[in-house]
Amino acid sequence: MNQSQPQQPQQPQHPGWGGPQQPYGQPPFQPQPQPPKKSGVGKILGIGCLGIIGLFVLxxxxxAALGAGGDSKSGKATGSGDAKAAAPKEEKKADKAKSDPKPAKEVVTFKVWGTAPGGALGPLDITYGSDSDNRxxxxxxxxxxxxxxxxxxxMYYSLTAQLQxxxxxxxxxxxxxxxxxxxxxxxxxxxDAQLSSSLLGGWN
Structure with a gap:
């Protein structure tokens, strides 16, 4: 006598599907859950950092604008500071000029000495100078x-002294x-004494 076997329930067929079918009674495929969105705390921190940087730039x-304006408005104060700074430089130049004096310009020297009793024109008749300047x-x-x-x-320098x-x-x-x-x-x-300029330089 054949005992009846309990029949397995048949899996439902889905027409048009080409892949393997899930066993009957299994839950259908569920997609992976999306990662939780970032909280607003990160955004707030990012915005805060940008705000601090912007504040420093501002x-x-x-x-810089105030510094430029201060220089243009306080021209007198800046000028006085420059004058004070320049004063030591001028003092140094003056000290240097005193310590290193420029050589004196060369001169021509004329001399007469001796005894000359006075006559009708005085003791002596003296004339001195150069070819272009007589005194x-x-x-x-x-x-x-x-x-x-x-x-x-x-061209020359000369001196004449005539006795009287x-x-x-x-x-x-x-x-x-x-x-x-x-x-x-x-x-x-x-x-009579005279020195003439030499063509090669010097006096003789």
Whole structure:
């Protein structure tokens, strides 16, 4: 006698599906749950950082603008500060000029010395200078000295001293370390000294 076997329930067929079918009684395929969305705390922190950076940039721009405006408005104060800063420099220049004086400009020296009793025109008739500049001199207390700036274009420098009846005198002209001397005695004789410019430079 055949005992009846309990029949297995048949799996439902889905027309048009080409893949394997899930066993009957299994729950259908469920998709993976999506990751939870980020909370608003991260967004708030990001916005906060950007805000702080923007605030620093804004403070820097305002500070630069105020600094530029302060310089233009307070021109007097800046100028006075510059003047104070420049004052020590001027003092240093003055000190340097005192410690390192410029060499004095060269001069020509004319001299007459000796005895010359006075005559009708005085003790002596003195003329000195260059080819382009002649001057008169006075003999006092037994001597005469005069100087002129050295002119490189001058052809010569000379001195003449004429006695007025008697006497004994010497005379000299000095240019650039070179000296030329003369002598006269008695009567109306003339003491003459002259230095001429050399074509090769110097005086003789």
């Amino acid at each position: 403070i820097g721009i305002i500070g 008169k001199g006075a003999f006092k207390n037994g001597s005469f000295t005069a100087t002129l700036p050295l002119n490189d274009d001058a 009846g008697s006497g004994d005198i010497n005379c000299s002209v000095t240019v650039d370390g070179h000296t030329k001397k003369g002598h006269a005695a008695g009567g109306y004789n003339i003491c």
